[in-house]
Amino acid sequence: MKKITYIFLIILFSTISFSQKTNYSFTKLDKIIQVDSQIFNDIESYINEGNIAGISKYFGAQTYFSLSNGINGYYSSNQAFYVLEDFFKLYKVTSFRFNHIKTDKNNSYATGKYSYDNKGKRSNAQVYISLKKIGNNWNITQLTIN
Numbered sequence: 001m002k003k004i005t006y007i008f009l010i011i012l013f014s015t016i017s018f019s020q021k022t023n024y025s026f027t028k029l030d031k032i033i034q035v036d037s038q039i040f041n042d043i044e045s046y047i048n049e050g051n052i053a054g055i056s057k058y059f060g061a062q063t064y065f066s067l068s069n070g071i072n073g074y075y076s077s078n079q080a081f082y083v084l085e086d087f088f089k090l091y092k093v094t095s096f097r098f099n100h101i102k103t104d105k106n107n108s109y110a111t112g113k114y115s116y117d118n119k120g121k122r123s124n125a126q127v128y129i130s131l132k133k134i135g136n137n138w139n140i141t142q143l144t145i146n
Helices: 002-049 052-056 077-090
Strands: 059-067 072-075 092-102 107-118 121-134 137-145
Touching: 002 052, 002 092, 002 107, 002 121, 052 077, 059 077, 072 077, 077 092, 092 121
Parallel strands: 059 137
Antiparallel strands: 059 072, 092 107, 107 121, 121 137
């Protein structure tokens, strides 16, 4: 009888310990997901405002652009600022909204609808933005507007 009680207690404590570790992991993952979801919320606001300085704080050493004005390639954070500034001057945002956000521990992305005015003509474009966690920072690795 003592053996059965002893085995039962070991199983019980193991289950409790595993449960606590598992809940901790989910809590930590939830915080990571909240952080990059907040970054996407910030980026969405910055695009709506045409705030290139706000967006550029998420540029890493190299950001890939594919834009509807023919710009394609990798740019340094400084170059990326001016490329995006020129794009926003030509394609003035009238509204922007992410319609899908996928968050992960180290890589996340979002897609959305970019409505703009270009020379008096209103149009829409699809946006894709990917983020990568580098150290403690989330950086935009790709920005596509087509």
